[in-house]
Amino acid sequence: MRAEANEVEEAIRGELRLMDPTVRTSRAEARQLLDPEFVEVGASGRRWSYEEILAELPEMPGNSEEGPRYVPSGMTGVALAPGVVHLTYETTLWCRLGEEAGWRMYYHQATPVPSQGD
Structure with missing residues (x-):
């Protein structure tokens, strides 16, 4: 179970990066x-x-220390299989491409989240 927890932690670190x-x-x-x-x-x-x-990311929101930043809340994850982690807060799938390549984001879905008042 600890190996799965480590994989989830590694994927969360990548997501935050x-x-x-x-x-x-x-x-x-x-x-x-x-x-x-x-x-x-x-x-x-x-x-x-x-x-x-890759071409557009430098121009997208969240690219400046002074501007709006993404701050996730309630991020959780589950190891779906060895080397595959599904993070939720917005749907994201991470896969390990080997020890040297490490974890890479494979799929991301940006889902609008209504404010708590909605």
């Missing part, structure tokens, strides 16, 4: 965290490929 403005503005750093077959479905419903997200 992708929210860091210094990573968002560095294609090289973001590339280390995204699977080459990465897919995202944005809050607008737009489907983003690996190359599209």
